[in-house]
Amino acid sequence: MNIDILMNFPIVIIVMLCIIIVLKRRGLNNSKNRTSDDSHKCINMSDYNNYIFMSNSTEDYLIKQINSFDFELNDEGARLEYKINDKGYIFIKCFEDITFYDYQNFATWLLGLESYDDKPDLTVAISLHKFDDRLSYYGILDNDSDGDKVIGVFNNGDRFSIYLPDCFHDNKNIKNEYNDLLIVGVKEYMNSLGVDIDYLIKDLESYSKYININ
16 A cells, blocks of 8 residues: 555544534534524414404403504505404404414403403414314413413414514514413313304304404
8 A cells, every 4th residue: 555645544534533523513503503493483374264352341442452553454454353242252353464463462452451441351362274273273461471472372282482572474473382371272272261162253254343444
């Protein structure tokens, strides 16, 4: 074997080891980045029918809160459908092109302040997936937060949180994060409140009021 090759052999090994170390580090960094990316996802609103449930409130209160919320609208405006039953439940169907940001913030906006008359006891964002029921979910305000965080559960059991001030679509608007909500499933959660979600939807479709938003 050529003596020059033998003399340079250790250098070749060192160079190869350096290359391997660099590649491993890049792979580790990429893995970390993927983990960070995978902790957030985007909810495409067009895949869902989006509702809001309010308990123990009034129509006057609802209209006041709607009129004081700044929706992102196109030139044609939009309208919200709603139905009030004799138990004080208000069930709202949101317009098709409502943004995720507006939807989640509006659901918590409806809670109002403690000083407001007729403020509801609870509001629930209910999003029913049009094609895959496992991806339907419900969300409520996290009472342990400063009023800026929603927690919820998908029907498939995945738990999540939403940071309201920053839940724009471009920011990957929902975070995979454990929470203490015990009930999995939209129907099951609403049943725990004494409400049949299928009945609410059918009742809303049979007859509802609406308010135009411009």
